[in-house]
Amino acid sequence: MALLNNSSIAPISEFFLICFPNFQSWQHWLSLPFSLLFLLAMGANVMLLITIRLEASLHEPMYYLLGLLSLLDIVLCFTVIPKVLDIFWFDNKLISFPACFLQMFIMNGFLTMESCTFMVMAYDRYIAICHPLRYPSIITNQFVSKAAIFIVARNCLLTMPIPILSSKLSYCAGNIIKNCICTNMSVSKLSCNDTTFNQLYQFVIGWTLLGSDLILIVLSYIFILKAVLRLKAEGAAAKALGTCGSHFILILFFSTILLVLVITNLARKRIPPDVPILLNILHHLIPPALNPIVYGVRTKEIKQGIQKLLRRLLDVK
Template sequence: MTLHSNYSISPLSEFLLICFPNYQGWQHWLSLPLSLLFLLAMGANATLLITIWLEASLHEPMYYLLSLLSLLDIVLCLTVIPKVLAILWFDLRSISFSVCFLQMFIMNSFLPMESCTFMVMAYDRYVAICHPLRYPTIITNQFVAKTNAFIVARNALLLLPVPILSARLHYCGKNVIENCICASLSVSRLSCDNFTINRIYQFVAGWTLLGSDFILIFLSYAFILRTVLRFKAEGAAVKALSTCGSHFILILFFSTILLVVVLTNVTRKRVPMDILILLNVLHHLIPPALNPIVYGLRTKELKQGCQKLLWRGLQIHRRAPL
């Protein structure tokens, strides 16, 4: 199978994903760190979910929100990374239209779902610090269930048109996507039709959702900081800020990675295509790998729960017959 552009007079039925078109020789070496990061992300998020599920003391709204974040990370990883590794290892570049547009939908909708989850977690910390007496009545299990439904419905419905608009385009010529993933614009550029509407809708919908989430996150932390600065008890401010330290680190890392991806895409003429492709892949891999680790290391209750889980596993292993 040639890596050059394939052309066809009849409508196409599949795409070809070409990872790192200018560096085909070293892509097998790149698969090793990507595989390790993928295993780390899946293992860490699975451990966090199991710990929260088995440990009764962690059955609280804050940890339910963290569970949702882990579920989103797992789905994103499984949607993107296995196909990337299949391309790097086995040269399995073809991807059907239906699978490609499904991957596009999940990537476009789950990213804002994560930012919306961060927004709800920021509100959780705002209520806990600024209105501690009202926290048990505001942040309830019912509140978490409603916010989870809102997070999924808002982003899924508003971003569903992105793959639909791309699927409605007529693909009659080039079918080689110079990317490891079915990014919306990478796919739409291959069509024989004008895709201006696709570009405008994705830009407006995506940045409206992400922008509103980050504005609300900023306001939540502004109110938290204002409240903390009023604490007069010695060490109270440090203790209050430490309760949301893990959350703030994750938001900072998420926004930094997102900003790097956006800036490199804006300056795509100055940045090599392979760098853009690598950043897009890492954006779906590094945050899922680090999120549970940051929370596990900085949250005492979660760290103790993980230690109990590992101890139980060791006990079961020792009792198992050889």
């Protein structure tokens, strides 16, 4: 396997992903939990999508938003994990130049799409609890359609320059990426160009998109909490908070792992480089695996829909 070095002048057409450079012997052991989490994530999200599609009682805006979240989880998980397992099982470290930057685009674009979806879901819960009488007229199927178009358009357009800027760089520092996936930071390190603008753009856009979504989510829950505290009917507060519980747990999964990943990257000199790599992979596995399970366990309508689907499958067999 010939790898490019500093003296090579040939244009790079492929990269080599070196997962966990300091712990190569761990890869086969890690492949087992990663495989199980991947199967769980794909199976749970596909089942949730089928349930929402087939169960008429779930044809409501809130469940359509949940279906959108599951679809984003499937794409993100399928973009990253199969290649990681391919490296672990078959030592196939090769990834083509276009595939690397396509993966980079999907990771950046769909990650911010998930954040934006959580923001729209928080708005949905805000209207449901703070303005319940207006909920049917505000949160409609048309609203969900417009929200989905906004989520895709905003995040695709604003994150697309990240892989484009990276693909335009000249790579003269080899073609070995010390990561399991094609992140902008890992790939741009191989460039002999000034990457200041590239990194600054990703930093500004990332924090603008994720930060604005988080601020709006927090504001929504502040208003929700105020409205709940004013409820005087017995059990009304608990019921209102119960409708937000699943959504809040999903946001917690998403933001906590993302926050830990940011902190470990900022403190990369103090911790082994393999830790951020592991956290990055887990961020594409744990939320997708747990999101449909949390909603399936905590939401009565979804639980009943899944039970009906399983009974249909058993009857067919």
